[in-house]
Amino acid sequence: MTFSRQRWLFLIIIFPVTVIIGCEDSEKTPDETVVPQDTTTKQDTFPSLGYDGPYYPDSVYYGREKYVEYYAGDLPIILSAPHGGRLTPDEIPDRTYGTTVTDDNTYELTKTVMDTMVARFGGRPHVILCRLKRTKLDANRDSVEAAQDDKYALRAWQEYHHYIGIAKKKIETDYGSGLFFDMHGHGRNPDGFYDLRNWLGYLLSGSELDLSDAVLNTNNFKNETSIRALVDSSSSSFIEVLRGANSFGAILDSLGFKSVPSVNDPGPGGMRYFSGGYNTVRHGSKNGGMISAIQVEAPKPGIRENQTTWSKYSSAFVSTIYIYYTRHLKRNLSN
Numbered sequence: 179m180t181f182s183r184q185r186w187l188f189l190i191i192i193f194p195v196t197v198i199i200g201c202e203d204s205e206k207t208p209d210e211t212v213v214p215q216d217t218t219t220k221q222d223t224f225p226s227l228g229y230d231g232p233y234y235p236d237s238v239y240y241g242r243e244k245y246v247e248y249y250a251g252d253l254p255i256i257l258s259a260p261h262g263g264r265l266t267p268d269e270i271p272d273r274t275y276g277t278t279v280t281d282d283n284t285y286e287l288t289k290t291v292m293d294t295m296v297a298r299f300g301g302r303p304h305v306i307l308c309r310l311k312r313t314k315l316d317a318n319r320d321s322v323e324a325a326q327d328d329k330y331a332l333r334a335w336q337e338y339h340h341y342i343g344i345a346k347k348k349i350e351t352d353y354g355s356g357l358f359f360d361m362h363g364h365g366r367n368p369d370g371f372y373d374l375r376n377w378l379g380y381l382l383s384g385s386e387l388d389l390s391d392a393v394l395n396t397n398n399f400k401n402e403t404s405i406r407a408l409v410d411s412s413s414s415s416f417i418e419v420l421r422g423a424n425s426f427g428a429i430l431d432s433l434g435f436k437s438v439p440s441v442n443d444p445g446p447g448g449m450r451y452f453s454g455g456y457n458t459v460r461h462g463s464k465n466g467g468m469i470s471a472i473q474v475e476a477p478k479p480g481i482r483e484n485q486t487t488w489s490k491y492s493s494a495f496v497s498t499i500y501i502y503y504t505r506h507l508k509r510n511l512s513n
């Protein structure tokens with residue numbers, strides 16, 4: 179399908195940003211879903227990754243035992259939610275080290291962002307969701323820490339990144355470049371303070387973000403980020419893309435959700451902040467390629483609390499993607 183800039187503009191104008199897209203998905207919530215027990219699944223070998231392709235937009239694909247869920251898309255946008263799963267199958271032992279905290283409701287939030295994009299643009303982002311609880315698999319770590327020697331967890335990890343790889347290839351072929359969002363949620367800081375800002379991770383540390391514009395606005399810092407390709411494509415300078423008026427954080431802030439970095443909150447100010455994990459490194463453009471990545475850490479209050487809050491957030495988030503994409507990657511908007 180083709181979606182022209184005019185169509186994006188038309189849709190963005192006629193749909194107010196406060197429209198709440200209700201979740202009309204009638205499927206059971208993940209913790210209620212009965213995963214079919216396959217008595218033949220205790221195998222040591224698996225089909226080659228990609229055996230279930232080719233992947234058609236509007237279709238959903240599942241990895242083994244439905245631990246991983248992939249909605250194939252046709253827009254130049256990828257959404258990934260590695261920490262929102264709830265499945266705790268007996269066949270996979272609990273992980274024994276690393277973080278195991280679930281990012282509450284990020285599975286639902288990410289699907290609502292997808293539904294909002296479909297309703298507003300008529301096209302689909304690529305969406306990859308891990309349905310395993312983080313006690314069983316961490317899809318935002320390298321394979322060793324992620325799966326901790328369990329072959330079923332490892333298979334799910336491989337499927338997760340395989341689907342992302344498929345999405346990236348299709349976008350680079352159809353559009354030349356695109357955006358990857360790794361969707362997370364942050365809780366209270368260890369000292370009890372709850373930072374209600376969205377933490378947007380570009381692989382720059384909090385102390386680097388606390389540097390002045392003059393010090394930070396260099397090619398060296400730009401080349402360290404997960405949006406390197408996007409900055410190279412943009413007519414704006416690195417610091418403008420990172421935290422100027424047309425930055426993702428500033429646009430999201432202007433739509434009601436405070437974010438770091440942005441014009442109003444250029445850095446975390448010495449406070450706790452997550453700069454981006456394994457997925458942002460692997461699937462962003464720091465090390466090449468044309469897909470740029472942002473790790474999104476949303477607080478729970480006002481966003482991940484219930485369907486009303488995450489629908490409102492999704493509406494603002496999708497508007498932000500649209501504005502950010504067209505301002506910085508406009509030359510590849512139509513396929």
Ligand SMILES: [Zn+2]
Pocket residue numbers: 261281361362363
């Ligand atoms: Zn997370």
